[in-house]
Amino acid sequence: MPKKLKSILQIVIFLGIGLFLIWLITKDLTDKEKEDIKTALRNAHYWLVIPAMIIGIASHWARAVRWKLLIKPLGYSPSTLNTFFAVMVGYLANLAVPRLGEVSRCGILARYEKIPADKLVGTMIAERAVDLICLILLMVVTVLVQIDVVGGFFNTHIWEPLQQKFANAGTGQLGILAVVLIIVLLIGYFLFKRFARSKAAIAMRTLARGVLEGILSIGKMERKGWFIFYSLLIWALYFSMLYCGFYTLDETTHLGFKAALAILGFGSIGMIVTQGGIGAYHALVQKTLLLYNIAPTTGLAFSWILWLAQTLLVMVLGVLSLILLPVLNNRETKKAPATGPDPDLLKKINQPNS
Numbered sequence: 001m002p003k004k005l006k007s008i009l010q011i012v013i014f015l016g017i018g019l020f021l022i023w024l025i026t027k028d029l030t031d032k033e034k035e036d037i038k039t040a041l042r043n044a045h046y047w048l049v050i051p052a053m054i055i056g057i058a059s060h061w062a063r064a065v066r067w068k069l070l071i072k073p074l075g076y077s078p079s080t081l082n083t084f085f086a087v088m089v090g091y092l093a094n095l096a097v098p099r100l101g102e103v104s105r106c107g108i109l110a111r112y113e114k115i116p117a118d119k120l121v122g123t124m125i126a127e128r129a130v131d132l133i134c135l136i137l138l139m140v141v142t143v144l145v146q147i148d149v150v151g152g153f154f155n156t157h158i159w160e161p162l163q164q165k166f167a168n169a170g171t172g173q174l175g176i177l178a179v180v181l182i183i184v185l186l187i188g189y190f191l192f193k194r195f196a197r198s199k200a201a202i203a204m205r206t207l208a209r210g211v212l213e214g215i216l217s218i219g220k221m222e223r224k225g226w227f228i229f230y231s232l233l234i235w236a237l238y239f240s241m242l243y244c245g246f247y248t249l250d251e252t253t254h255l256g257f258k259a260a261l262a263i264l265g266f267g268s269i270g271m272i273v274t275q276g277g278i279g280a281y282h283a284l285v286q287k288t289l290l291l292y293n294i295a296p297t298t299g300l301a302f303s304w305i306l307w308l309a310q311t312l313l314v315m316v317l318g319v320l321s322l323i324l325l326p327v328l329n330n331r332e333t334k335k336a337p338a339t340g341p342d343p344d345l346l347k348k349i350n351q352p353n354s
Contacts, residue, residue: 040301044248049309052244056313059237063087066230070123071115073221078113081328085321086112092318095276095311102128112329134235135268142261149291150262239264245306251298252289259292267306281307 064084071078090105102124110117143150221227243260246252266288270281282303289299 036295036297037301040249040251040298041304043250044301044305046248046305048244048247049305052241052309053313055237055241055244056310057317059234059241060084060087060091060317062230062233062237066227066234067123067127069221069223069227069230070126071120074115074119074123076113076115078109078115082112082325083109085325088314088317088321089325091314092322095314095318097275108325112325130231134231135265138235138261138268139265142258142265145261146258149258235264238268241310242267242306245302245309248305249298249302251294252302255292255294259289262288262291276311277307 061080061084064080064087067087068078068080068083071083086105086108089108090101092101093104094101103121106117106120106124109115110120239260242264246255246260263285266284267277267281270284271277273280282300285303285306286296286299289302290296294302
C-alpha cells in the first residue's frame with residue numbers, strides 16, 4: 001500500500017471513530033438537553049482558560065527539559081528551545097495522524113541539532129514507557145483513594161469488557177493466534193538470517209542498535225533524580241491545568257482533588273484512544289463526572305471546554321514552532337558553525353568503568 005494512501009486511511013479511520021463517538025453521545029439528546037449545553041457554554045468563565053493554558057505551556061516545557069536529560073547521555077546537548085519546538089510540532093502532527101508526532105519530533109530535533117534520529121527514537125520510546133508507568137500509577141492511586149466511586153466505574157467500563165473480550169476469544173482462537181505468532185517469528189528469523197548481509201538488514205541492525213541505545217539512556221543518566229522530578233512535575237501540571245478548568249463552570253467549582261484525579265486518569269486514556277482524543281475524551285470525561293453527580297449536559301459542556309483549550313494550545317504552539325524553528329536556527333548558524341556531540345560527554349561515556 002502506498003505510504004500516502006496509508007496515512008490518509010489512518011486519518012479517516014481514527015477521525016471517523018472520534019466523530020462516531022461524538023454522534024453516539026449526542027444522538028439521544030433532547031432539545032432541552034441541547035439547550036442546556038449551549039447555556040452552560042454561553043455562561044462559562046472563559047478567562048479562566050488563560051491560566052490553564054499557561055500551566056499547559058509549562059507542562060510542555062517540562063517535557064522538553066526531561067527529554068534533554070534522556071538525550072544527554074548519548075553525547076549530545078540540544079538547546080531547550082529547539083527541544084520544546086520539536087515537542088510541540090510532534091503534538092501538532094498527532095492531531096493530523098495518530099502516532100506521527102513521535103516520529104516528527106525526532107526528525108525535527110535530528111535535523112536542527114544534528115543528532116542521529118534512531119537514537120532519538122530510542123529516547124522517545126523510553127519517555128513514553130515512563131509516561132505509561134505514570135498513567136498506570138495515577139489510575140491505581142485514583143481507584144485506591146475512592147474505591148467506592150471510581151472502583152465500580154473502572155470495573156464496569158474497563159476491566160469487565162476486557163475480561164469478556166478474552167473470554168469470547170476461546171481457547172481455540174487463542175491457540176491459533178499463538179501458532180500464527182510463532183510462524184511469523186520463525187519466518188522473520190529465517191529471512192533475517194538469509195539476508196543478514198544485505199544493505200536492508202545492515203540498516204535495520206544499525207537502527208535497532210540506535211533505538212536500544214536511546215532506550216538504555218535512562219540507565220546512563222547522571223541526574224536521575226531530576227528526571228523523576230520532571231516526570232512528576234509534568235503530571236502535576238496536567239492536574240493543575242484540569243483543576244483550573246473546574247472554575248470555568250459554576251456547576252463544577254465544588255469538585256475537588258479526587259474528581260480531578262479521576263478525570264485526569266480517564267481523560268488521558270481518551271486522548272490516547274482516538275486522534276487528538278476527539279470523541280473518546282468527551283465520552284470518558286462526561287461518564288466520569290456522572291460519578292460526582294454532575295448532569296450529563298454539564299459534563300459534556302465541560303469536556304468540550306477542556307478539549308478545545310488543550311487542542312487550541314497545541315495548534316497555536318505547534319504552528320508557531322514550525323515558523324520559528326528555521327528562523328531562529330538560521331540566525332544561530334550565522335553566529336557559529338554547527339557542532340557535533342559534546343566531546344566531554346563522549347569521553348565520559350567511552351571511559352571504562354574503574
